[in-house]
Amino acid sequence: MEDEFHYQQNRISKKIITVLRISYSIGYLIIFLVLFSVLLINYYFGWYVWLPIVIYSLFCIALISGIWSILFKPVFFQKHWRYHIDEQYVRLKYGHINETFIIVPMTKIQFVSIAQGPILRKYKLCTINIGTMGSSLSIPGLTKEEGVELSKQIAQFAKIKEVEQ
Amino acid sequence: MRHRKQRLHPLYIFLEFATTLRNFSVAIIYFIVLKFNVDSGFYIFMRYFLYIYLILNFIYIIIRWLTTSYILNEDYIQMNFGIISRQRRNIPLIQIQNIQQQTTAVLRPFNVTSVILETGSVNKNASIKLNVISKQQADLITNTIGRSQSGTPIEINKLERMDNENLQTKRTVHFTTTKKDIIKASFTSLQFLVLIPILVSMYFRVNELYNIEAQVDHWIANLLMSWIFIIISASLLVIVSIIFGIVMTYFKYGKFIVSSDSKHIFIQKGVFNEKVFTIKKHHVQAIKIEQSLIKRLLGIAEVKLVTAGEIDKEENTFSSLYPYLPIQKAYLLIQELTPNFTVVHTMERLPKTALWMNLLRIPWFGIIFTILLFILNIDLWWSAVIFILAYGGRFLQYLNTGYIINGEILQFKSGTFSKNVFITRREKIIEVRLKRSWLQKQFKIATLKTVNRSKPVHHEMIEDIPWKFGESFIKWFEKRPVKIVKSNSK
Structure with missing residues (x-):
């Protein structure tokens, strides 16, 4: 699988x-x-x-x-958290006993934000929140550099707008 | 004269003031009409307080009318309002998802209406409400929006000169309520039952005052007991309540008109309070066909359009094409109105393993019910009834579920006793979630959730589809054809 x-x-x-x-x-x-x-x-x-x-x-x-x-x-x-981001989609997968796959088109993303609590800060980690038109997705446990890089990338990709038919 | 500032219709002042009067009607009637001659301090104070308040309110409404204005352009509409903190709201016409025209019975004779323009955004400031404007202006706004969205903006001045009739001739009417529809609807919605509680409560109230029962006992007990009297009164009651139901239904659903032109769908409804809802065909996010058990037996269905803008609080962001459509007519309407949503009649059925999965799920409701019965010391046989219903329901659910991908179309079917069909297009889905629990994994099945744009977003879920379908669904979704345009970096 x-x-x-x-x-x-x-x-x-x-x-x-x-x-x-x-x-x-x-x-x-x-x-x-x-x-x-x-x-x-x-x-x-x-x-x-x-x-x-x-x-x-x-x-x-x-x-x-x-x-x-x-x-x-x-x-x-x-062990079971995966993510992938390319020009068109954000893909997430997590859980092993209860598996969840999420796929969201980049064009439907409205904002990206980085969150960091006190414990996360101590370990130089952060969580990325991706806001779509409907729900909000988050990718936990990214290193600070990864997080900043990723959120920049998403913001860049999400700028490309789809033509509303 | 281009892009001139428009005010709301002067009638706005009187309508708003009438609303104030209505809100304070109890106080006004009590202090000014009934207790006008009472000279005690409190009453005098309250009278003057009301006078001053009403005068100030009237002045406030006038100022508000003076400070509210809007400007209609070829590609955006601007609204200025606010007395102390001025606000300017700019909405590009192209972003407007749907238009609503409301004409209450009071407004009708003055040829004015109110217009609500909705964008799809979740933001509260994303809509414009033009409270009382002339019908001409409303039509002008609607037509301008239509033009700008179809990519051929015409100068407003030209549009203004154009005959309104001229613009509307292209509309074809697809559906109007006939007498037969109203009668059918009144029976389906059980409107005629509404009268019974009203009559019963009336009876008790009258009984309290005049003590009918005591009199009946003495005077006409014999007459009441006679069969003829009972039959006549019962049939009278039935006839009256049926007529009452039909009249009620007529007020609710009479004059329901669904029409369309090449780009838009128009839904008009209401006998006293007229409402016109306009949406662009391409802005329809999904279609739902809903049938309750009664509707299924009578072959009637409700077709709902899922749209991005908020439509009406009471209608839960769906706009319903008439709720009591004959099923064949419903399919025909969908075909005519939104040619890019086609209904597929034969769908894939769930695999047998889905049934096992569904039967293996813990029947929480039954368990809690049984525990309650146990605690309350009621006969435990009732729990058997609940369990039979629950498992029978699951079996029906298994039978009724269907799914299919047909080109660009995704279609789900679900329901236990009712039947719901959900149709959407690939590019209208904004999020996909595919889930499977450990047990589902053993059965090679999964749960699929899709999200569509609406306000709030519309979730649709289908349980226990084959895992293979889930996979191919994601692959299908990934290949969504997108026209991409680079937005200007701001």
Whole structure:
């Protein structure tokens, strides 16, 4: 199957794995803190007897999904993300269990922007947002230079206008 | 006299003021009419407050009328408005996606109308609304836009001199509502049922006041119980409600005219409030043919045009060619109006694996329903009914789904009990998404989503098509013929 879409060869930077791990860790830390504080408050005020059972089961679910998201998901995410940009189309492919292919004509693109959060900045990475007439696509985990280069390129290509029939 | 500034029709002032009066009607009736002679402080204050407010409002409307103007050129229309912060809005005529003319019943005798020009942009400032202008001006604007878009702009002065009749003779009328259509529509839309709740609520209200039931019990109980009386009153009720339904439908869909010339489609509707909608044929992004279960049984369909500009809040950015078209007439209309959208009647069916896939999906609704039944301690047999309906629906869905690529045309068909056909052209699709889950991958099928220009964008999805078709679809899409023009770098 891979060779049918072989032109999507550009991959995203491996550093995105670390970035995703950090941001997922922070996210799950917050979830655990919230759950823990609810547990403490419940214990302190003696609200409900059944609440701890719910919270412990939520703990279990969060733990399993946390291990998956922090250890494995970023690796798969990076491994299966592909993009390709040429004069006519933007092509994206991501996901392995749930595969998604996206193709957008260059002429339908309205803007490109570069976004960079604090963690991304530390690792000198950026995300490109491509706004079409309808939705917005984003390519994550590009190095800063790649990102700037790519957004310039897209802007250049998108300047070519199609004749509205 | 070229490109002279135009004002809105002076009637604008009175209409706007009438709107203000209407908005304050309760307060005006209460404080000025009913309590005019009451001399307590609050009432006097409110009276004077209303007087001053209304006078100021009237002056404000006059100023607004004085400061609003527009200029029509060969290739753009400019609108100037705003009292304190002046705004100038320039819209190139070529970018206008559709035109709407609205003539409310009040406006009709004065030969004025209001015009809305829509561009396809998502931006709020992208449309122009000329609230009250003379019919002549409206026609001039429409014709100028038509000329500039067809690439043969004529000087406005010439156009102005041209006879209006002269410009409109080329239009061919494709569809007008006949009596038969109205009657059919009133039955399909179940308009006649509207009367029943009204009558029932009226009965209860009257009953509260005069206590009919008590009187009936004593006086005419025997008469009411007699069969003749019941039959007569019931048939009267049926006749009245049918007539009521037909009249209601007539007001809604009577005088529905679909016409076209070589480049444009015109849809006119409304008995009291007339609306004319104009769109260029090439600006039609896609066509939808929709049939609910009742419509399917009666052989009626609704044809909707998906367009880039916003049309009407209540009509969800589609403009409907009459909603109760006989199906054959619907196909004929599509062929006549938009020759570059052809309907294909035999489509590819989904592979058998798609059915398995559909049956394997988790029936969330049924599960949640069963859990609810369990919690509420209701007989669990009801969940069996839901599951049968859900799986029966899935089977029908599998049977009803179809897809085909025919030259430049893409066509999807879907629906469980209803039937929806979606037709678009290759160059009108602005985004394609092809997805497959792990399970779909095992079955060699995928889900295809397309996006068309509209406001907001129109998504169309078809589930469980063969993966091979998905691939060839993307290849087909990649070969879209594009006329490219380098835009001037600004």
